[in-house]
Amino acid sequence: MRVNFTVNGRPQEADDVWEGESLLYVLRERLGLPGSKNACEQGECGSCTVRLDGVPVCSCLVAAGQVEGREVVTVEGLAEFAKERQEHGHGGSCGTGACGGTSLDEAKRWEARPQDSQTGEGVELSPIQQAFIDAGAVQCGFCTPGLLVAADEMLERNPSPTDADIREALSGNLCRCTGYEKILDAVRLAAARQERQGEAV
Amino acid sequence: MDFLRPASWEEALAAKAEHPTAVPIAGGTDIMVEINFDHRRPEYLLDLNRIELLREWEVGEESVRLGASVPYSQIMENLREELPGLALASHTVASPQIRNRGGVGGNLGTASPAGDAHPALLAAGAEVEVESVRGTRLIPIDEFYKGVKRNALEPDELIKTVHVKKADGPQQYSKVGTRNAMVIAVCAFGLALHPETRTVRTGIGSAAPTPVRATAAEEFLNAALEEGGFWDNGRIITPSIAKQFADLASGACNPIDDVRGTAKYRRHAVGIMARRTLGWTWEQYRAGNGRTLEGAA
Numbered sequence: 001m002r003v004n005f006t007v008n009g010r011p012q013e014a015d016d017v018w019e020g021e022s023l024l025y026v027l028r029e030r031l032g033l034p035g036s037k038n039a040c041e042q043g044e045c046g047s048c049t050v051r052l053d054g055v056p057v058c059s060c061l062v063a064a065g066q067v068e069g070r071e072v073v074t075v076e077g078l079a080e081f082a083k084e085r086q087e088h089g090h091g092g093s094c095g096t097g098a099c100g101g102t103s104l105d106e107a108k109r110w111e112a113r114p115q116d117s118q119t120g121e122g123v124e125l126s127p128i129q130q131a132f133i134d135a136g137a138v139q140c141g142f143c144t145p146g147l148l149v150a151a152d153e154m155l156e157r158n159p160s161p162t163d164a165d166i167r168e169a170l171s172g173n174l175c176r177c178t179g180y181e182k183i184l185d186a187v188r189l190a191a192a193r194q195e196r197q198g199e200a201v
Numbered sequence: 202m203d204f205l206r207p208a209s210w211e212e213a214l215a216a217k218a219e220h221p222t223a224v225p226i227a228g229g230t231d232i233m234v235e236i237n238f239d240h241r242r243p244e245y246l247l248d249l250n251r252i253e254l255l256r257e258w259e260v261g262e263e264s265v266r267l268g269a270s271v272p273y274s275q276i277m278e279n280l281r282e283e284l285p286g287l288a289l290a291s292h293t294v295a296s297p298q299i300r301n302r303g304g305v306g307g308n309l310g311t312a313s314p315a316g317d318a319h320p321a322l323l324a325a326g327a328e329v330e331v332e333s334v335r336g337t338r339l340i341p342i343d344e345f346y347k348g349v350k351r352n353a354l355e356p357d358e359l360i361k362t363v364h365v366k367k368a369d370g371p372q373q374y375s376k377v378g379t380r381n382a383m384v385i386a387v388c389a390f391g392l393a394l395h396p397e398t399r400t401v402r403t404g405i406g407s408a409a410p411t412p413v414r415a416t417a418a419e420e421f422l423n424a425a426l427e428e429g430g431f432w433d434n435g436r437i438i439t440p441s442i443a444k445q446f447a448d449l450a451s452g453a454c455n456p457i458d459d460v461r462g463t464a465k466y467r468r469h470a471v472g473i474m475a476r477r478t479l480g481w482t483w484e485q486y487r488a489g490n491g492r493t494l495e496g497a498a
Contacts, residue, residue, distance in 0.1 A: 001204055019204040019246060020236045041237040043230055043299055044383055055274075055301045061233040062302070063226055065204040066250045150297070171382035172296020 008077025009101020035075040046173030049146035075145035076107035082126035135186035139177035221356035228302035269306025286372030290321035319412030320391030323404030346411035370394035371485035390474035408454035418449035450475035
């Protein structure tokens with residue numbers, strides 16, 4: 001079957017989709033967006049987290065046919081999404097396709113280290129991505145995309161989270177390297193920077 | 202496999218009548234796992250995501266009409282006052298990502314004894330509204346669960362709404378698992394005080410082939426509270442009453458040994474949860490702020 005939906009602000013069409021296929025498979029194998037990671041395929045690990053109509057979900061548990069006509073934001077579009085949100089106020093308009101969005105080619109070329117993976121310089125990053133780099137919250141990196149999408153959504157909803165809020169918001173995302181402390185640091189850092197920026201404006 | 206995408210409830214009922222083997226998919230958090238792991242290849246998937254009315258709820262005089270697909274995150278956020286037990290249970294479901302997709306209809310459709318919503322529905326009192334092209338039925342929650350992963354639905358029926366009684370007193374929910382997130386209950390217990398009728402209702406999860414009420418424990422407690430004038434004098438429930446209640450709740454279990462826990466452990470833990478949830482709810486009742494969620498699971 002054919003599925004039409006919006007990914008990172010741009011309309012996309014996936015063809016020859018098998019009826020039992022997941023949104024995750026469509027993103028990775030049909031649209032060439034491997035940022036969302038395929039790990040457990042049962043909703044346990046959160047590494048495939050994307051936003052579906054603004055809401056974080058495990059893309060491995062969404063049937064491809066269910067996203068017909070809907071809006072998806074993946075980690076590849078996160079920088080653009082965060083930028084739009086900052087420019088157009090709370091919530092952003094990118095998820096609704098109102099912004100220019102990230103083209104598929106741009107998204108496919110996206111990598112965390114075209115210039116300098118240690119500092120994030122020379123590549124457009126969302127504040128949460130920059131905070132993960134600065135706090136050393138990335139080790140093997142496999143869980144990172146899901147965590148970024150989940151953490152970014154929490155900071156949009158709850159700009160001054162307590163540690164308990166952060167833990168709960170990220171409770172559906174497993175990391176086996178970091179022990180989570182650096183990840184919590186990164187989210188606190190992003191929240192603090194967001195707050196400072198809010199004050200400056 | 203065919204993917205059916207009805208745009209309306211009527212279309213969905215027609216599709217289910219035409220293809221009774223069609224498997225409804227709403228949040229997908231159960232069925233997609235089975236498909237991903239090749240455990241199941243339904244001939245038809247019946248997508249219910251486009252049907253708005255399943256995602257709506259309405260707070261009435263006596264009960265809340267809860268659409269089958271209202272996600273758990275919405276129940277937690279919007280129905281804490283009216284359905285405190287179910288809101289607490291919803292909060293224990295898996296993770297934020299899963300709670301954003303899954304709803305009570307899925308728990309009822311799957312009818313796993315481990316579904317988190319069941320004990321809360323049993324304790325609150327609820328009716329499941331199911332519909333087919335032949336008409337509508339209201340099935341009392343006590344008659345809905347028919348066996349391990351079997352429910353009272355006919356092949357052509359779909360779950361439309363759940364009518365859950367609005368809380369008239371404190372409700373609590375407790376669940377045993379290895380961590381707070383992402384666990385299937387080892388066992389769970391829901392308890393609701395109903396001061397208007399001076400009754401107590403309970404629900405046990407994951408400790409019998411189906412979710413069950415601890416009816417003997419309820420009857421004992423109803424009688425003991427009445428006899429001691431507890432509803433009026435608001436005294437602390439005596440340890441011997443609480444213990445007897447816990448033992449009877451434990452006795453209502455018919456658990457098995459499995460990877461998550463032994464039958465013996467489940468019986469024990471249900472007794473403990475029964476005693477604790479009784480203590481929590483009774484403290485709330487005594488404090489007179491019957492609907493707060495303090496001291497929650």
